[in-house]
Amino acid sequence: GYQYMKESGTDYWEIPYLPIDPADVGREYEPIIRINSQSGKGGAAFVMSNNFGYDLPKRMHPEFSKLVQAKCEALERELIPKELFEVFEQNYLEHPMKYTLTRRKIYEESEFGKDYVHFKGRMKLDDGTELKLQGTGNGPIDAFFNALKSVGIDKYEFISYSQHAISQGSDSKAVSYIELRKPDGKNIFGIGIDANVNVASVLGVLNAINRAEATE
Structure with missing residues (x-):
């Protein structure tokens, strides 16, 4: 109200x-x-x-x-x-993480009149294994999802997204709220915070996946 x-x-x-x-x-x-x-x-x-x-x-x-x-x-x-x-x-x-991004790069590219977003990075698992990620999509979230699919993480469906600033000035940060659907049909939220809005979105996706993995 x-x-x-x-x-x-x-x-x-x-x-x-x-x-x-x-x-x-x-x-x-x-x-x-x-x-x-x-x-x-x-x-x-x-x-x-x-x-x-x-x-x-x-x-x-x-x-x-x-x-x-x-x-x-x-x-x-x-x-x-x-x-x-x-x-x-x-x-x-502060939720325990199965997956942690250790390196990340998000950049845009135009080709034949179409705009693409690329994600490249590395992700460390809680057992010490490190995976190389690479994906392309129509936005940072889509590119990251495709990067995750390239290493077999493909059981989550993107549902909704929202974002806003949580501070002001040149050092302001953005918070992203990401909603995913789990394999069991239930939805779960994740949160990402970063000075870069695209990175905040990617971290939000990974946060939701980490929370989902912890409840399985």
């Missing part, structure tokens, strides 16, 4: 379960939003956006909400914003 009001510019207060604007009575939003095992999907996403600058796509809300609810149930209490971000970090930013 808050995001809708922000985007639509409406003057009417239309937030579900919150009959008045807290600012009208000298309050702020943060203390009112409770993050517990019964919280709705939007509460945790609001805190991630408002407190930490991560605008989780709506399709990702159910997945993240389940992780938050599991943490609340394990602790048997509500989470404060810092703990909410720790759930995000542990499940996305």
Whole structure:
């Protein structure tokens, strides 16, 4: 509801379960939003956006909400914003990796009036094996998917993508949210962060695959 009001510019207060604007009575939003095992999907996403600058796509809300609810149930209490971000970090930013990119190069090329994106790199497996990656596509994500297919990683389907900046200035970074479909038909999200938007997308794909591999 808050995001809708922000985007639509409406003057009417239309937030579900919150009959008045807290600012009208000298309050702020943060203390009112409770993050517990019964919280709705939007509460945790609001805190991630408002407190930490991560605008989780709506399709990702159910997945993240389940992780938050599991943490609340394990602790048997509500989470404060810092703990909410720790759930995000542990499940996305610091997740154990089966695959790690050790080298990467993404570049564009035009040929006969068509534009192509090429990906070249090396990837290390958790057993120490190193693979050479090379693929071409109509964009960085497509090129990386084709590079993965060249080494037999071809069981994931690309579903959705969104991206935004998480800092400002010349040293700003982009965060990419990548949704993939696993062989079992269930979807899973990955996150990539880098100063280069194309690299952030590639890292997001690999993050989703690493998370999927860990749950198998």
